[in-house]
Amino acid sequence: MKEIGGYIEFETFRSAMRYDDGIKLNCGRNAFAYLIESRNIKKICFPKMMCDSNDKVLSDYDLDVRYYSIGKDLKMEDITLNDDEWLYVVNYYGQLSDEYIRLLKQKYDRLIIDNAQAYFQRPAAGVDTIYTCRKFFGVSDGAILYTDSELDRELPYDESYKRINFLVGRFERTASEFYSEYAANNDVFFDEPLKRMSKLTENILHGIDYDFIEKRRTENFGYYHEALASVNRLDLNIPSGAFMYPLYIEDSVRIREKLRDMKIYTPTLWPNVLDMCNKQDTEYDLAENIIPLPCDQRYSYDEINYVIEAIKNV
Incomplete structure (x- = not known):
């Protein structure tokens, strides 16, 4: 028999889950x-x-x-x-x-x-x-x-209850305060x-508004592409529910550093490629020079436009 009574745990959500049949x-x-x-x-x-x-x-x-x-x-x-x-x-x-x-x-x-x-x-x-x-x-x-x-x-x-602190921490405070926990969580999966x-x-x-997220990510990718397609060396399609906007541009290392100083964080998604490949390889060039710009559901046009203007300024 499961426990009855006592304090109420994390709420149970019952909305439809995307890919529930997977x-x-x-x-x-x-x-x-x-x-x-x-x-x-x-x-x-x-x-x-x-x-x-x-x-x-x-x-x-x-x-x-x-x-x-x-x-x-x-x-x-x-x-x-x-x-x-x-x-x-x-x-x-x-x-x-x-x-x-x-x-x-x-x-x-x-x-x-x-x-x-x-x-x-x-x-x-x-x-x-x-x-x-x-x-x-x-x-x-x-x-x-x-x-x-x-x-x-x-x-x-x-079980995830020991891994959730960096998520709820950033919800109420800043990403920098919990980044080390986030990085440690990534490392866990090497041996999990x-x-x-x-x-x-x-x-x-089961509690996520998938339609809103898909729409917001698609729109944000579109805002970037309208403003930056002329300087982006990638010929891109606008995907539904985009991951990030890949800006492939010269002098990306300097631009990335300037953006970080403005608290605009852009990851290097494949740092291991820089060790594995030669500088002449396409993969090295792409891993080093694509700046993945955030376009997720947390941001509206105002934040995306701020990033666009920051890029133009640097």
Whole structure:
């Protein structure tokens, strides 16, 4: 019998959750691990421009890895898959269209799409697809996986109550006060085993206004693009529910520093690429010179315009 009475815990939310029919797991890298196990993957073709959180997954499962390059259109080079080799494709900044993904599926078949930066782009039919929750919403963990393969073992549930302090801290105070906790939470997932999504994270995801968030992110990306497309070296589509606005521009290091001085924080999303690749590589250039500008649901036109003007001034 569960406890009855006592103090009331965190509220239970009952609104519809986006991707409620997917497999709910604790993080994106473990959604990949789930596929490796359930698909019995031994060989994989992997992008050079990828965060190092997946390196441990590749190592733990002793995968035979072959790396491929992408172009400045953020699409993969043309390759030939070897026997039993799978192809892992990242949908950078949500720039891969549904039609492009369908063509990849037709050509390569053994395809995994990483939609960590494209939460609002629905999975293509028959394509294994990974979504990461904490890049889009105020949760400390969580991922969604779409696949028709099943794992033949039971998974324990993760628990998030010890990880939530930096989220509620920033809600009432400043990001800088809790940044070290945020960074530590990111580091946790290098060693976190494959688990089901925590009940707390799933509950929060049932309380989110997805329509508002999708609309606000799309609008904000559009504001940036209208003002900055003429100087942006990327030819971009406006994705629905955008992740961030990728401004690919010369002198990005100096601009990024100036913005930080103005308390406009722009991450370097793939710092490991700067160590792994040569300066002549496209991936090095993209990782160093794309400034990811925030366009999420916290901001309206006023904040986006402030960032635009700051960029113009520097």
